[in-house]
Amino acid sequence: MPITPADDEKFMRRAYLQAHKGYSEGGCPIGAVLVDGQTGAVLGEGHNMLVQEGNPILHGEMSALRAAGRMKSRHATVLYTTLQPCFMCAGTIAQFGIPRVVIGDCANAGSDETVQFLRARGVDVVMLAPAQSPAAADCIKLATRFRNEKPDLWQEDWGGGKAAAAEQDASKSPALPIC
Numbered sequence: 001m002p003i004t005p006a007d008d009e010k011f012m013r014r015a016y017l018q019a020h021k022g023y024s025e026g027g028c029p030i031g032a033v034l035v036d037g038q039t040g041a042v043l044g045e046g047h048n049m050l051v052q053e054g055n056p057i058l059h060g061e062m063s064a065l066r067a068a069g070r071m072k073s074r075h076a077t078v079l080y081t082t083l084q085p086c087f088m089c090a091g092t093i094a095q096f097g098i099p100r101v102v103i104g105d106c107a108n109a110g111s112d113e114t115v116q117f118l119r120a121r122g123v124d125v126v127m128l129a130p131a132q133s134p135a136a137a138d139c140i141k142l143a144t145r146f147r148n149e150k151p152d153l154w155q156e157d158w159g160g161g162k163a164a165a166a167e168q169d170a171s172k173s174p175a176l177p178i179c
């Protein structure tokens with residue numbers, strides 16, 4: 001049967017376990033799971049692979065999509081991600097027409113720009129509240145811990161955000177979200 005919001009906690013916990021696996025490997029602790037929205041079957045899951053593969057574009061979401069592999073359509077899927085998508089991943093979500101995205105941690109994102117970007121394209125973006133979701137609270141805790149432990153790696157994964165010219169007027173170009 002179709003997955004419901006009640007399933008969100010279960011799948012966010014699974015995404016968190018991916019993030020934690022990445023952390024235990026010395027990498028960036030961001031995980032994601034792609035689920036079939038009709039059956040609840042896990043289609044693919046993964047975590048950020050910047051350190052493990054030396055690949056800067058394998059964010060958690062991209063790893064989950066890579067694991068899921070070829071699909072004729074992703075229009076009936078749900079993507080769970082421990083951290084708010086960056087513009088690369090939000091662009092991929094929009095490109096593939098993924099209709100629903102559930103986020104564990106928005107507290108460690110620089111802004112809500114990508115949430116606005118996705119919602120403007122009709123994507124149902126669910127931001128789990130840590131007060132109600134223990135999995136979301138754990139996502140926030142782990143990313144916060146990692147940022148404090150390895151700020152340089154966090155910055156590298158983020159890509160530094162704004163171009164140098166935009167730095168001159170931060171008010172016109174708020175910090176990019178990270179994932």
Ligand SMILES: [Zn+2]
Nearest residue numbers: 059086089179
């Ligand atoms: Zn990303």
